[in-house]
Amino acid sequence: xxxxxxxxxxxxxxxxxxxxxxxxxxxxxxxxxxxxxxxxxxxxxxxxxxxxxxxxxxxxxxxxxxxxxxxxxxxxxxxxxxxxxxxxxxxxxxxxxxxxxxxxxxxxxxxxxxxxxxx
Numbered sequence: 001x002x003x004x005x006x007x008x009x010x011x012x013x014x015x016x017x018x019x020x021x022x023x024x025x026x027x028x029x030x031x032x033x034x035x036x037x038x039x040x041x042x043x044x045x046x047x048x049x050x051x052x053x054x055x056x057x058x059x060x061x062x063x064x065x066x067x068x069x070x071x072x073x074x075x076x077x078x079x080x081x082x083x084x085x086x087x088x089x090x091x092x093x094x095x096x097x098x099x100x101x102x103x104x105x106x107x108x109x110x111x112x113x114x115x116x117x118x119x
Contacts, residue, residue: 003027004079006104011085026104030077034111040072043109046079048097052107059109071113079105 001014004026008017018026034042041063045056056078063074079101081093088096 003029004077004101004105006100009100010087011082012087013085028105030075030105030110033073033075036073038072039075039111040113041066041074041076041109042111043075044077044079044105044107046097046102046107048079048081048094055107066113071115077105079107 001011001018001023005011005014005018005023006026007020010017014023030042030044033039041059043059043063045059046052047056056076060076063076066072067074079097081090081097083090083093086093086096
């Protein structure tokens with residue numbers, strides 16, 4: 001189970017599904033970190049289809065560049081399929097990313113600070 005495992009979602013390590021009373025709620029890391037002053041970039045992207053992979057690549061490079069400029073911490077969260085642990089075929093796993101994960105974890109940039117004094 002990962003911090004992003006949805007409630008009720010089953011995996012190899014959570015065969016009965018995530019239960020909020022036992023396991024806590026999923027964590028929206030990109031939104032949470034975007035509230036911190038030392039963060040210059042925070043975004044969430046997916047790698048379930050070609051267009052999303054291209055977008056993820058673009059923003060991973062941007063996040064690295066921003067951190068190298070010394071603007072602060074860059075954080076990139078990637079939603080990806082895990083057909084093995086989910087016990088489904090790859091096409092079904094990619095569909096689950098789009099239909100189950102992306103509504104709860106919307107894609108996009110949550111913070112992009114271009115200069116050190118921008119908050």
